[in-house]
Amino acid sequence: MSTVALAVTDGMLHFELSVAYEVFGTGPPGTADPWYSVVVCGPGAVRFGRFRLEPDRGLDRLPHADTVIVPGWADVDEAPPADLVDAVRAAHEAGARVASLCTGAFVLAAAGLLDGRRATTHWAHTRTLAARHPRVEVDPDVLYVDDGSVFTSAGKAAAMDLCLHLVRLDHGAAVANTVARRLVVPPHRAGGQAQFVTAPVPEQDDHPLAELLPWAIERLDRPLTVEDLARRANMSSRNLGRHFRSVTGTTPLQWLLTQRIRRAQELLETTGDSIEAIAAASGMGTATTLRRHFQRTVGVPPDTYRRTFRSLRPGAR
Template sequence: MTRTIPDVTTVALAATDGMLHFELSLAYEVFGTPPPALLGGAADPWYRVLVCGPRAVRVGRFRLEPDHGLDRLPRADTVIVPGWADVDVDPPAALVDAVRAAHEAGARVVSLCTGAFVLAAAGLLDGRRATTHWAHTQVLAARHPRVTVDPDVLYVDGGTVLTSAGKAAAMDLCLHLVRLDHGSAVANAVARRLVVPPHRDGGQAQFVTTPVPAPDQHQPLADLLPWVLERLDQPLSVEDLARRARLSSRHLGRHFRAATGTTPLQWLLVQRIRRAQELLEATDDSVDSIATATGMGTATTLRRHFNRTVGVPPDTYRRTFRTRAAHPRGGSALTDSAGRGPFPPASA
């Protein structure tokens, strides 16, 4: 089946008996309320959120009346499958068929947490890399051996098929989708409204082994990270960061790995790329000026890191977002060299 009329702003939430209410509510909250940045009349339309399911359903401990049947999924631009409560039970065939039909119709299909089991049952993850809640990755891999299950990431962006780990990672993936569709500034506005971090890399570890510190215990990175973000135009080194945090370079690396799942230099590079994305979206500054403002030094250096990290050159990235602003319902068909699109998360 081929979609004939673009429906680029519709997000359909699949709701059936056995879904987890947290992931469903989270997605509704992210996509159901436009941020202040769009309420002022920005060009991009916000999402139209539909809850689709077979008559009244039990979601967690609640009874829910869907707006539409599952047959509405193939006409949505994005289909989100929330967490599936009992991974030992096969998901309903009607749900699996509707999700498969949506993907065949060209929809972007997204699973949150154990919703990956629904996508796997529909065959959408065969030959793909995917993730789910770390407690269920072994089950997913054993039941669906054609899926490459990665237990160590927050989410996986496969272009038209995306999967996330559990709970907080579902929020990360939803914000990632907003960033793809509307840009960093709007995604940051949504994050501010929800009082959550605006961006965590998809490749970050699902969990860390260090215990949560006591409330009165000093966090070495709590003051350091904002300090760094205010100085991205400066040539910062690991030694500069360690000196500011009053730690040795080795201890700083350990704290970064525990808190962010990456190294200080990798984290710093991602922040520079993110700032470059924001400037490309919101200003007419030249690539040379943006390279200086983000501490990249030269346009050549910025282009090399930007292309490797984001998947497209800075000029292409800027043109794509300007095209979206001029033709908000048309979106962009741009993908990277691997066929993913439009832009993968900025990760080192």
């Protein structure tokens, strides 16, 4: 069982802490693989807003975890606590993968874990992070960055995206999608997607595409067009494009392609279906089309992806 340690301190952002606990704390029903063991680690009782939290263990527990999650905290003008910085550095040196949510990136940067790496944080603080830590390649225009053993995310909803990305790495797309459905959030948003500084992604399902997106996901095997989506949403194609850019950061067709790739990945992971059958089920039409788009998006052909995934998870069908 993989251990996820949540590193807490005074003044932390409770939304990001809650997101991590929700994602890693409870596994989806029927999951074959052992789920995570979550432990909250801190220097003692910590306060955030009007709340007080008693950690399960001290910060000395971090180096024993497989994954360390560092939520953000409110006052980025202050240097992060030295004991937290030292514990996070020690955890990484011991082999743990370390992920920051929102302004938790300042802790990773102070620990030297982001030197020479690309990283991100909430868009409102990217300039501060870059100025304070010039050896960090700060990218202000992405939701999260996967740099091998070190991960950073932007704020709020992007914290959920990164946590689901970690689940996807550990358990595959099907399980990550199940967790996303339980939490009523989109199953996948690529890390390179824009943070939408001028029009943030809504955290509630009250945006104009709230009904359209799940409707389309249920029909990925069909030849959907922009006109089909616009008709279903009862709006013009031009208006639909504006809403897609605002809500998803991309165009309707690019969003559809991303969902089709994710569906293909899930089928490659969980079934023995032929590439032709998966191409049809994911709406790609032909195996040739699937291979072309899959290679360009994922970086490897579908057959290689399936073999790699199965070599990592011997129990997969």
